[in-house]
Amino acid sequence: MRQCESNLNTINKIITYFARSNTDCTSLLSGTAVKAVISYVTDYISKLGLKSYQAFASVFDIFDRNAEDLDGIGVDEYSTKKLMRQMVNSMSTKMEIGSPMACMYLLENPDHYPSHEFANFAWRTYVNFVKRYWISQLNIPEGMKEEVPEDMIKLQNERGTLVGASIVDDYALRPLIYSGLNLYEWIQCHQKKELNNKTKAVKHLFIGDHKQRDTHGVWCDFSRLDNIIPNFMGGAIPRSDRGDREYYCMTVLTIFKSWRAPSDLKDKDSTWDQAFNEHVFTARQRELLGHFNLRFECNDARDDHYNTMKQKIREGQSNYSGKLPHNFADKDEEEDMNDLLDDNDLQEGVNDEDPPVIGKRTREQLKEMDEIRDILAGAKWLSKTTDGLLPMQTERINPPFKTKTAWMNIVKEQRKKLLANKLGGMEEADSGNDKTHVGKLDTVKELPFDYFKPKPKILGDENELMKAKCCQDFTLNTEQIRAFRIVADHVSSKQPTNLKMYLGGMGGSGKSQVIHAITAFFKMRGESHRFMILGPTGSTAALVNGSTYHSVFKV
Incomplete structure (x- = not known):
């Protein structure tokens, strides 16, 4: 049921219960809007892999970008791995594989569970x-x-x-x-x-x-x-x-x-x-014929929905001339699709005959622009001075000039230092002499009863105090504490095996905070080398203060 308060229409108790996380939903009151969403979702779910020409284009771009490295007499192993890594990353990006799908492959689980x-x-x-x-x-x-x-x-x-x-x-x-x-x-x-x-x-x-x-x-x-x-x-x-x-x-x-x-x-x-x-035709065949045409009806509804909303924007732009960007109504439909579908005002305009209005996001932007303009006017920054411009004395900055090779060597040295700091706590002894995490198998050791509890206390109260301090310092909530405890308790156990764990959730649900708490826990134990944060790209690694996997593993 649609609420009178617009902000309440973005919250649904049933969806929040099943998602178990913060959600943002939209009330669709138009059959045209519903068909448009169905078309978008089904196209996304049933999208095919890369076309042959897209895969070949990705490979060609990589070779063209590294033409200078391939001009030599021979190509070493490092250059070959670099080319293969760039090809895989390029095609993975174009395939738009999300983190849940990648995690499915890593955990060796099926990527889909169809009933047919x-x-x-x-x-x-x-x-x-x-x-x-x-x-x-x-x-x-x-x-x-x-x-x-x-x-x-x-x-x-x-x-x-x-x-x-x-x-x-x-x-x-x-x-x-x-x-x-x-x-x-x-x-x-x-x-x-x-x-x-x-x-x-x-x-x-x-x-x-x-x-x-x-x-x-x-x-x-x-x-x-x-x-x-x-x-x-x-x-x-x-x-x-x-x-x-x-x-x-x-x-x-x-x-x-x-x-x-x-x-x-x-x-x-x-x-x-x-x-x-x-x-x-049988009844089943007539039903199938109706299903065959459903895709075209959804695509037509999607196109009509976009055209109606874009026309609404153009009409609103004419009422606010000079305030909207000149190319606002001419943007690509695919790029603006999510913004348009999330706009309650535009969706309401599809069914009723309200006067033309601009979208919610644009209205908020105009309001912020007016507030900044009032602040600048109050500070008299927009007023013309009668004394003219004051002379400014600037000191010329001459940055050091270095060649491309020199800068690359500097980056490599800094990278080596960073990796050395991360691995500084690792012991030099081989696995046979490592007594920190590997116990002797030919001895009998008496274990406390707490060892068999869900939260073992292997290293005594000091280890538990470190866990509690991490939870307090990073203000973890109940779900975050549970995820943190799974990792911390596993690390604290004797002879821990590989832990494969997927930490899912929407943006803003606190996944990065859990990672920061785990990092601090390893640092307190003096075992920073046991936990490495990796990402497929530089941007994703930077969000969690980590490294790219190809820079660490040299793949």
Whole structure:
């Protein structure tokens, strides 16, 4: 329910309970706004990996940037690692892998937990096969016929012989027992395997002159109809409400009508639209057709929503001429998307007929500008002086001139000193003589009862006092103390193993404060070398006063 107080609309008790952290939500009172958000979220979740040209462009940029290093006679191992590191960082940045996803990979956990499985469906291959057949039936000269891409034939080595396998032949020449399956159901439930003595009895053979009739069999598991979703590859299917109606009808009939030859889909003298209207679709098929068009409806709503909000901004700009930036209304839609979606005033303007107003953020900026202008005017900084400008005596600063190589050497020396300070507390003894953290395995030691408690007191009261002091000095809250205690108690135990821990939360939830407290705890124990703060980029490492992983590990 929308609250009268605008600030209350950014808080939702249910969302806060499930997120267990500070959240910022927005009340969407427009169907157009809801569809726009759905389009944005689904595109972000289902985004694909890097395109081939994007990956090659990243590699080319790295080589072009390091052309001087590659001009030499030979490339050493360090330069090779440097190039590989830069390529990986460049492509990782463009893939927009977030910290939760990276943590999933490091902890060897699955990156997603779907309730359904997906089967690749190259729908254009089947549609082009049907289209080529009907074009060949037209009495049109060869030079004037529409060109349709040929099918891609996959060559397989079967018992020393190259055999061309076609997915169109797999469906058109499917076993007779599966004649009633349409293409959509075939993609969901069919499985093709090579024949052997164990499986020959349970598999059905292809018919006709199928190239793999003697080597492969197929069977359909109809239970897969409930949890297998065809993944349409090769672009989205055509729209039902605009564009080429004949092509849309041909595509739908190819997918949802059972056929073995293109001539089974329609009569020679009828159009695709007539065949589409004559075919009786099931309730499930009509539901799927509605889902196919949902993506286009969301994209249209997103575009209409953006256009409406940008028009609202332009109208508000005309009422505040001279106060808004000249390019405010011409910014890129993708860059302003989050700002626009978070603007309650603009969203309210989509449904009602309120007078044009500017956005909340812009109104706050104008208010701050007016406050600064009043302060400057009160200090008479904006008043013109009658005495003219006072003479100013400035001392010329001559910075030291050094070459690029000299500056790089200075940076390297400082980096070495910094790493040496971090590793200063590390003992020089080898692992066999290290008595600080590794105990003897051939001795019996009496352990106190506190050792088996969730919060062991291994080093006595002094260690507990250090933990309490860190919690107090950094003003940790309950959740922060729990995260800090997990690390501190693990470090205090005898022969600690590797601790893999993910510290998640939104921006401002206090993750950096926990890291600072852990750093101080290691420093109090004189074991700063046991805890290193690393980041993938320089900016992320600087936020927590750490280092980049490639500078520390020399990768």
